[in-house]
Amino acid sequence: MPGKNNSNIPEVVVQRLPQYVRALTQLHNRNIEVVSSKELGDALGVTPVQIRKDLSYFGRFGKQGRGYNVVFLLQELRHVLGLDKQWTAAVIGIGRLGSAILSYPGFGQEGFNMVAAFDSAPLGIGSRIGELIVQNIDELERTVKSKAIDIVIIAVPAEQAQSVTDRVVKCRVKAILNYAPIKVQVPSDVRVREIDPVLALQSMTFHLKSLHD
Amino acid sequence: MPGKNNSNIPEVVVQRLPQYVRALTQLHNRNIEVVSSKELGDALGVTPVQIRKDLSYFGRFGKQGRGYNVVFLLQELRHVLGLDKQWTAAVIGIGRLGSAILSYPGFGQEGFNMVAAFDSAPLGIGSRIGELIVQNIDELERTVKSKAIDIVIIAVPAEQAQSVTDRVVKCRVKAILNYAPIKVQVPSDVRVREIDPVLALQSMTFHLKSLHD
Incomplete structure (x- = not known):
C-alpha cells in the first residue's frame, strides 16, 4: 500500500x-457486503479494538460506525499478504505425511503450487505422486534454481530436519514450513513456520488438567 | 504446583x-544438565527476559546466575501441562488426512492415545486402521462416554466442520484439535486449536513479497 x-x-x-x-x-x-469490527472480532475471537488496531497498520479501511466493505478489505489484505500472486513450493521427505501434503488440494486453491518433491530413500525416488516425480535430494540445489522455488516444506524425521534445513537455507530459500517435531535454527532473514499437532494438544491438556483437579 | x-x-x-x-x-x-535462560531463549527464539518471566508464573526454578536444572524444570513443566498423564483422543473424518493422523506415532509417544475413529461415509465405516475399526458417527455420543474421550480431532471437510463441532461440544468434550480450514465457534469453556498449513504459508508470503518488491 502506498506510503506504508x-x-x-x-x-x-x-x-x-x-x-x-x-x-x-x-x-x-x-x-x-459490510462487516463491523464487532462482527469480524466475533468471527475471529478477538476484540473489535484489536481489529481496528491491526487494520490501522495498513491504511484507512472503514468509516466510524459504517463498518468495513468486505470485498475491498479482502482485496487489500490479499494484496498486503501477497496472496494475489502465485507461489512455488517443494516438499522434502515423501513418506506418508509428505505424500498427504502433496495431495492436499487446499494449497493449489490458495495459489501455492507444488512444483517439486524430494526424498533420499532409493525406494521412493522416481515414483509418481499426482503430476510430480519424486527426485533425489541431491537435485535440490539445481531444482530450486531452475524452478524458482519460493517455499520449502520439510516433512522428514526430526533427526534429519536440521541438516535438511541447512541445505535449504544454502539454496537461498527464505520461507520454510516445518512439519518435523523439532525447532530448526535458521539465519534471521529466513522465516520458519511450524506445524506440530502435538504442541497444540499439549497446550490444551493444561486446561483439561484443571478440570480434573 | 502448590499455591499457584x-x-x-x-x-x-x-x-x-x-x-x-x-x-x-x-x-x-x-x-x-543445566541450561541458562540465554541458552534456552536461543533455542526457542525468545529473549532470556521472556523465559524468566514465563517461568516465574510457576514458581522459582533457578537461582540467579546458576541456570536451570534441565531434569527438574522438565518434570515440573510436564506436570503443569498435565503431560505426566495419559489422554484419550478420537478422530472424526477418516479420509486421507484422518488416516494419516491415526497412523502418526508421535501422538502415542507423547501420551495421546487414539481410542476411536468416526466417519459418516458408508464406504469407510467398518474398515480397520491400525488397531481401530472406523465407527459410524452416530455412535459418537455413546463412545465419548464409554471411552471417556478427552480430546476430539476434527478432520472433516470445511463445510461439515461446524456441525461436527456442535455435536462434539454437546458430548461435553472440552478440547478440540481442528484440521478443517475454517474457524469453528464453541462455548467459552471449550478449547480449540487449529492446524492450518495454508494460514502458516500465508503469513510467510507477506515477507517473501517484500523481498520481491
Whole structure:
C-alpha cells in the first residue's frame, strides 16, 4: 500500500492477517457486503479494538460506525499478504505425511503450487505422486534454481530436519514450513513456520488438567 | 504446583510451554544438565527476559546466575501441562488426512492415545486402521462416554466442520484439535486449536513479497 512501510508491522499482526482473509472470504461467500469490527472480532475471537488496531497498520479501511466493505478489505489484505500472486513450493521427505501434503488440494486453491518433491530413500525416488516425480535430494540445489522455488516444506524425521534445513537455507530459500517435531535454527532473514499437532494438544491438556483437579 | 492458581496464567504463556518442554527434552537427550535462560531463549527464539518471566508464573526454578536444572524444570513443566498423564483422543473424518493422523506415532509417544475413529461415509465405516475399526458417527455420543474421550480431532471437510463441532461440544468434550480450514465457534469453556498449513504459508508470503518488491 502506498506510503506504508511493511517493516514496522509487528509479526504477531502479520500472523493474524491470514485469519482475517479467511474470515472475510467466508463472509463474502455468504454474500455479506459490510462487516463491523464487532462482527469480524466475533468471527475471529478477538476484540473489535484489536481489529481496528491491526487494520490501522495498513491504511484507512472503514468509516466510524459504517463498518468495513468486505470485498475491498479482502482485496487489500490479499494484496498486503501477497496472496494475489502465485507461489512455488517443494516438499522434502515423501513418506506418508509428505505424500498427504502433496495431495492436499487446499494449497493449489490458495495459489501455492507444488512444483517439486524430494526424498533420499532409493525406494521412493522416481515414483509418481499426482503430476510430480519424486527426485533425489541431491537435485535440490539445481531444482530450486531452475524452478524458482519460493517455499520449502520439510516433512522428514526430526533427526534429519536440521541438516535438511541447512541445505535449504544454502539454496537461498527464505520461507520454510516445518512439519518435523523439532525447532530448526535458521539465519534471521529466513522465516520458519511450524506445524506440530502435538504442541497444540499439549497446550490444551493444561486446561483439561484443571478440570480434573 | 502448590499455591499457584492456573487461571492467572496468560494463554500466550500456556501456548509457549509445550515448546519449552520440547526444547528441554532435546537438551536432556543430549545429556545437558543445566541450561541458562540465554541458552534456552536461543533455542526457542525468545529473549532470556521472556523465559524468566514465563517461568516465574510457576514458581522459582533457578537461582540467579546458576541456570536451570534441565531434569527438574522438565518434570515440573510436564506436570503443569498435565503431560505426566495419559489422554484419550478420537478422530472424526477418516479420509486421507484422518488416516494419516491415526497412523502418526508421535501422538502415542507423547501420551495421546487414539481410542476411536468416526466417519459418516458408508464406504469407510467398518474398515480397520491400525488397531481401530472406523465407527459410524452416530455412535459418537455413546463412545465419548464409554471411552471417556478427552480430546476430539476434527478432520472433516470445511463445510461439515461446524456441525461436527456442535455435536462434539454437546458430548461435553472440552478440547478440540481442528484440521478443517475454517474457524469453528464453541462455548467459552471449550478449547480449540487449529492446524492450518495454508494460514502458516500465508503469513510467510507477506515477507517473501517484500523481498520481491
